[in-house]
Amino acid sequence: MKSLGNVRRSFAPWIDPKSVPYIRFENVTKKFGDFTAVDNLSLDIFEREFFSLLGPSGCGKTTLLRMLAGFENPTEGDIFLDGQSLKGVAPHNRPVNMMFQSYALFPHMSVEQNIAFGLKQAKMNKSEISDRVQQMLKLVKLEKFAKRKPHQLSGGQRQRVALARSVAKRPKLLLLDEPLGALDKKLREETQFELMDLQQELGLTFVIVTHDQDEAMTMSDRIAVMDAGVVKQIGTPAEVYEAPDSRYVADFIGSVNIFEGEVKQNADGLVKLDSPDGFSEIQAVEDHKFETGQKLFLAIRPEKMNLTRERPTDANAASGEVWEIAYMGDVTNYIVKLDGGKMVRASTINRKRAVENPIGYDEVIWVSFEPDGGTLLDR
Structure with missing residues (x-):
């Protein structure tokens, strides 16, 4: 049985027609003067889902989060939480907590005092507060580190204090706005797995805003890729990576090579393109019935490209010259200029510490890929 990538967990209520969304954005528009930050957007998020809003700066993802928290109101449309409209509901009356990138810890308070602050505001009794703080x-x-002040903690520890404070009141929903942006790469990667474990242990719904595609791919059950106030595609990490439905999504998620061509033949699940990009012909496995002469784009990831010194037997092959090589440790990335002039990227996994006669700069080689390696796009 073939699948688009590995599945992080079996949780997938969005494929069950009987499942009721926990959060629903219904035809939501948000304008700031003449600028439209969110444009007639509809979106469903399910209970206990780890959902990411991914996109470049200014795409509207933080505005969506702020409307859900109650810091902004929709210009048009409505937002529902657990079946109830949020119109007119003040932020402090929503079962929602928001964690910001800055963490916003009180510098004069200890770790346990920071965690207890929201519980005291909610007028919980002292014994309950003490028990809850210890749990967190x-x-x-x-x-x-309970008695330490924020300045006595590392960045990762401050991040965990902010997280503990955010979930101490047991909100139904936790919103995270670029929560790991201040951490270094190694610590950020470690904290991503901590967040995933915490979310599942608490059984909460997490909605995270990020511009870091690796972060979204690692943690999310589903990702909404956004641009200019609209959602371009929603899917699991494997779906948006392996089966993007537009050039925008293919280009935004990871590295990609995009080839143009016109349909020469479409039969028996195989599409043949007349390509001007250095390939005499491109063949792609695709069940969709594209029209002869239709202009299409083939998106294929660098790791799906093969590099050989001898002409391969693959249907899709073109020769070119190695222009750049980047050794990254786990992989080596190549930029190859095809005979037709197009630059393409290819990646190879470094399975061995030492390689005999490695491909070098200025070398003429063959680039090829399997017909089922890429995705055909018509937009």
Whole structure:
């Protein structure tokens, strides 16, 4: 049985027609003067889902989060949480907490005082507050740091304090706005897995805003790729990576090579394109019935490209010259200029510490890929 990538968990209520969305944006538009930040957007998010809003700066993702939190109101449309409209509901009356990139910890308070602050505001009794704070400290593994002030903690520890404070009141929904942006790469990667474990342990719904595609791919059950106030595609990480439905999504998620061509033949699940990009012909596995002469784009990831010194037997092959090589440790990235002039990217996994006669700069080689390696797009 073939599948688009590995599945992080079996949780997938969006494919069940009987499932009721926990969060629903219904024809939501948000304008700031003449600028439209969110444009007639509809979106469903399900309970206990880890959902990412991914896109470049200014695409509207943070505006969506702020409307959900109650810091902004839609110009048009409505937002529903657990079946209830949020119109007129003040931020402090929503079962929602929001965690910001800055963490916003109180510098004069200890770790346990920071975590307890929201509980005191909610007028919980002292024994309940003490028990809840201890639970949170244990959850984020900061029991030994309870008496420290924020300036005595590392960036990752401050991030965990902010997270503990955000979930201490047991909100139904946690909103995270670029929560890992201040961490270094290694710590950010470690914290991503901590967030995933925490979300599943607490059984909460997480909605995260990020411009970091690796972050979204790692943590999310589903991703909404946004641009200019609209959602371009919603899918699991594997779906948006392996089966993008537009050139925008293909180009935004990871590295990609895009070839143009006109349909020469479309039969028996195989589409043949007349390509001007250095290939005499491009063949792609595709069940969709494209019209003869129709202009299409083939999106294929660098790791799906093969590099050989001898002409391969693959249907899709073109020769070219190696222009750039980047050794990244786990992989080596190549930029090859095809005979037709197009630059393409290819990646190879470094399975061995040492390689005999590696491909070098200025070398003439063959670039090829399998017919089922890419995705055909008509937009």
